[in-house]
Amino acid sequence: MTEQHGVAADACGAQAPGDRHWTVDEHLADVLSGVAPLPAIELQLLDAQGCRLAEDVVAGGDLPAFDNSSMDGYAVRTTDTVGATARYPSVLTVVGEIAAGAGELPKVGPGQAARIMTGAPMPPGAEAVAPVEWTDGGSGSGQAADTMAPPVAGEEVRVRQEVAAGAHIRRRGSDIRAGETVLTADTRLGPTQLGLLAAIGRGTVRVRPRPRVVVLSTGSELVQPGEPVGPGQISDSNSFTLTAAAQQAGAIAYRVGGVPDDAAVLRGVLEDQLGRADLIVTSGGVSVGAYDVVKEVFADYAGMDFRKLKMQPGKPQGFGRIGDGAAGIPLLALPGNPVSAYISFELFVRPVIRTMLGAPDVHRPRVRALCTGALRSPVGRRQFLRGWYTAADGRVEPVGGESSHLVGALARSNCLIVVPEETVAVPAGERVEVVLLTD
Numbered sequence: 501m502t503e504q505h506g507v508a509a510d511a512c513g514a515q516a517p518g519d520r521h522w523t524v525d526e527h528l529a530d531v532l533s534g535v536a537p538l539p540a541i542e543l544q545l546l547d548a549q550g551c552r553l554a555e556d557v558v559a560g561g562d563l564p565a566f567d568n569s570s571m572d573g574y575a576v577r578t579t580d581t582v583g584a585t586a587r588y589p590s591v592l593t594v595v596g597e598i599a600a601g602a603g604e605l606p607k608v609g610p611g612q613a614a615r616i617m618t619g620a621p622m623p624p625g626a627e628a629v630a631p632v633e634w635t636d637g638g639s640g641s642g643q644a645a646d647t648m649a650p651p652v653a654g655e656e657v658r659v660r661q662e663v664a665a666g667a668h669i670r671r672r673g674s675d676i677r678a679g680e681t682v683l684t685a686d687t688r689l690g691p692t693q694l695g696l697l698a699a700i701g702r703g704t705v706r707v708r709p710r711p712r713v714v715v716l717s718t719g720s721e722l723v724q725p726g727e728p729v730g731p732g733q734i735s736d737s738n739s740f741t742l743t744a745a746a747q748q749a750g751a752i753a754y755r756v757g758g759v760p761d762d763a764a765v766l767r768g769v770l771e772d773q774l775g776r777a778d779l780i781v782t783s784g785g786v787s788v789g790a791y792d793v794v795k796e797v798f799a800d801y802a803g804m805d806f807r808k809l810k811m812q813p814g815k816p817q818g819f820g821r822i823g824d825g826a827a828g829i830p831l832l833a834l835p836g837n838p839v840s841a842y843i844s845f846e847l848f849v850r851p852v853i854r855t856m857l858g859a860p861d862v863h864r865p866r867v868r869a870l871c872t873g874a875l876r877s878p879v880g881r882r883q884f885l886r887g888w889y890t891a892a893d894g895r896v897e898p899v900g901g902e903s904s905h906l907v908g909a910l911a912r913s914n915c916l917i918v919v920p921e922e923t924v925a926v927p928a929g930e931r932v933e934v935v936l937l938t939d
């Protein structure tokens with residue numbers, strides 16, 4: 501089917517005189533006004549993954565907390581190994597064994613050694629560790645060992661080379677000193693930062709939490725994927741796209757799929773969901789159709805506003821706050837067309853989530869790229885076309901057409917090509933602005 505371009509007569513471009521249309525930037529500013537990082541909370545470590553610290557973390561003690569061995573071997577006094585060779589090893593009496601976690605330690609006197617395992621505390625008197633490979637492993641053979649023999653009473657060990665003072669000892673505080681700031685506020689917590697917190701003994705940590713985002717799609721035509729699809733029905737894809745996108749943006753997302761076009765049902769679902777949401781995202785029902793119940797239901801909430809944008813796709817948008825309290829819960833009502841819903845998410849919802857997270861990168865990165873194909877765009881609307889961007893050569897190839905039902909092309913794209921409001925045609929080979937959608 502051919503599509504109309506650069507005219508004001510298509511359904512998406514129709515604009516009656518005096519019918520205000522907001523720019524993308526105006527809408528984004530309005531959506532973000534009053535949105536702030538969520539208040540900090542104390543979380544269990546694994547619940548804090550991906551969150552940003554809301555405190556400077558100071559170590560309460562040294563790490564390691566005690567001198568310990570970095571090798572399985574024998575804790576020795578260095579003077580006892582002076583001149584030791586494979587041919588003339590030092591013969592030492594073994595006075596005990598120290599495993600990792602040992603509390604009681606044998607004292608190592610002159611002519612003595614203690615069996616010691618990796619991570620075990622250094623015993624008093626010992627100044628170094630001879631790895632088992634430098635000894636006969638207590639076998640009595642004098643030959644180099646690759647493992648330690650089981651402990652026996654009256655064991656002797658032959659050390660086959662000199663051991664320097666401090667060898668194979670991990671010193672107390674060599675990693676972290678008591679009182680040291682180990683992580684600063686705003687650091688994003690990944691596996692290694694969580695490991696460090698655990699290592700210094702922190703069971704919980706104060707962070708900016710992930711926003712809890714409730715995603716619900718409206719439409720009586722929707723059936724859940726996997727269920728039989730009757731005449732005129734379609735599978736609900738928006739709730740999956742938007743929930744996955746919210747998770748990708750850093751939120752904890754709850755998918756509530758397929759709310760029918762019934763105002764009472766939608767009201768009930770919203771009331772139920774308010775309690776677990778920092779943000780609600782809906783899709784569908786914001787245009788001018790007879791069953792656009794989202795608009796109808798939200799008209800009851802004083803803080804909601806519905807408007808049209810100078811944008812394609814994504815023209816009809818709703819936003820505001822619902823629920824009790826002065827602030828209420830922010831809600832973004834996105835258009836139902838799948839491409840419109842996703843692009844609206846990327847441009848407006850993602851920045852809200854990133855702001856709530858306290859993330860420094862609120863917006864998707866943008867680059868200039870050479871466009872390999874010709875583009876057309878309606879006058880007066882900023883168009884976001886799907887494309888495939890290749891960083892290696894700085895080129896972007898348009899993918900699919902501009903219609904907002906093309907989910908196949910959407911899934912084969914990795915960026916959005918931006919065509920400004922005043923531009924109706926872009927010849928192949930021009931440089932264009934591109935919004936990168938990959939992390």
Ligand SMILES: Nc1nc2c(c(=O)[nH]1)N[C@H]1C(S)=C(S)[C@@H](COP(=O)(O)OP(=O)(O)OC[C@H]3O[C@@H](n4cnc5c(N)ncnc54)[C@H](O)[C@@H]3O)O[C@H]1N2
Binds near residue numbers: 514722735815837
């Ligand atoms: N007379 C006019 N008609 C329309 C206009 C207009 O200005 N005047 N705007 C068009 C534009 S642009 C858009 S975008 C859509 C937005 O419509 P709604 O937000 O009311 O969305 P629905 O009517 O509920 O659905 C639109 C379309 O998307 C499909 N859909 C909806 N939900 C899902 C879902 N969860 N998963 C997959 N697909 C979904 C739905 O079946 C429709 O095909 O309005 C235009 N109309």
Ligand code: MOO
Binds near residue numbers: 812815837
């Ligand atoms: O063009 Mo509508 O704006 O989102 O499909």
